[in-house]
Amino acid sequence: MSATLESPTIQKAATRDAYGEALLELGGKNDSVIVLDADLSGSTRTKAFSKAYPERFFNMGVAEANMAGTAAGLAASGMTVFMSSFAMFAAGKAWEQVRQTICVPNLNVKICATHAGLTVGEDGKSHQMLEDLTLMRVLPNMTVIVPADGTEAKKVIEAASTHKGPMYVRLSRAKTPIVFDDDYKFVIGKGNILREGNDIALVACGVQVPAVLEAAKILEGQGVQARVINMATIKPLDGALLEQAAKECGAILTSEEHQVAGGLGSAVAEHLAQTTPVPMVLTGMQDEFGQSGTSDELLSHYKLDGASLAARALELLKRKA
């Protein structure tokens, strides 16, 4: 078991806020850290760094492709570059530049993309990036991480600063429940069990971690003991932890505020299909775009809230051998 709180507390934080704080600390420790933003430094929270270290911050304007290439050039000259924008633009608009100039030469650029997923809310489908994990996961050399809360986000950024090579970190705008306490240790490529249980495993990342914890509580009331796994690193995937869960629980539900095609669920299914196949349900966006609304309204509408996930888990249990 990881050092976690029993259940999500009412204390909330946005992972983007934690990112901004971690970046500011990093700036003081390491003068190779350079930050680029594309006219969203207030929203992505890189602004604090820009004020503290103006000589190491470059606002690239509304031009994400150029930002990605510039990040690559800085990294090619020995810098550790954090580049931020909304996930839609950092991963979507600049995808080919990320591929050709960051991943092909395997450079030290950390793409920290905020406002990812459905929970960006009212801005609607143009800004709800639901395909970034897919786009980033398919790139060789790329590491892909989705912190579950502010505590984990801070630790992810610390780990990113010493990691060599390209990394994509998916961050949220929404304030979400704090899951981890300060003793939590994040390791790239390692998932962690937040709750023990052997009837079914619920595997989630990002804001869906508190949702599956809630689902596990509901299931407990019905006599089902669910194992909850936080799979913050989508790539490289913690295959051993998944195989163990498949063997011991016999059924796996995944959850993400992202298209199920190509995202966490696909990554888990790809691994288990080749090693330890068990009945699975992939929850997330089912090949559709989002819409405007509050994040709670949207998560509930697309059946990504705790109650809906518990219901899906009970259906899945009927398929268990």
Added chain:
Amino acid sequence: MALTRERKEAIEASANQIRIDVVNMVHAAACGHPGGPIGMADFMATLWTEHINISPANLNDPKRDRFVLGNGHTCAGYYSVLAQKGILPREELITFRKFGSRLQGHPHRSAVMGIDMSTGSLGTGLSTAQGMALAARIRGWDETRVYATSSDGESQEGQIWEAATSAAHYELGNLTVMVDFNNIQIDGVMRKVMNVRDLRKKYEAFGWHAVDVDGHDVVAIDQALCEAKSITDRPSALICKTLIGKGVSFMENQAGWHGVAPNDQEAQTALAELGA
């Protein structure tokens, strides 16, 4: 300072060697892009013979100059200058584009070969060169200069103009782009496919020091590169007016030689014209 006769002859000899190497490499590979690098030979030779300080001795020196071949498909000429500099073994040139070769069909970043950036997707090179120029400034490497190449066809990419905007905004006097303007792209004559119009005026409007240069006059190119070094408050663009395939009579100004390898007879004729 004007070039001495000896220096001018050295550049011309290097340019001729680029042309010979390109014919041999593309012929041996039986595929690739001969026209562009043959047309760029004079300005590449001027840059690499007289200006850029990249050599086997300083490959690991972070303060050395940087080079990004934005129009990466013209890399046969780049590999030739690396061989001429003694960075690549000359005998390796013939492995160009072949399985297992370090000399990939488009350049791949390599510390040991002094290749600073992977290119091949048009539009991306100038942004990466800008990142290197920013890094030099942050580190206080005042002598470091970053050179990139580009082309008229590549100037159709929007990202070039994003980079042109930001490089001027950040007043990157240590950045110079040499644009191969030969009015030819894969689908034919650039002015008919998609006219990019007057690139000198466009770069000027974006805040750059920009000049038109005869891309086959090594004295003029050398002078323009010297002038670019003296301008420290903005980046420089040299719009090098060239003929694709210049120096090989049957390739000159022919769009068909953008991406086709010469056969045995054509290679022989080309090498004879080049005095190989």
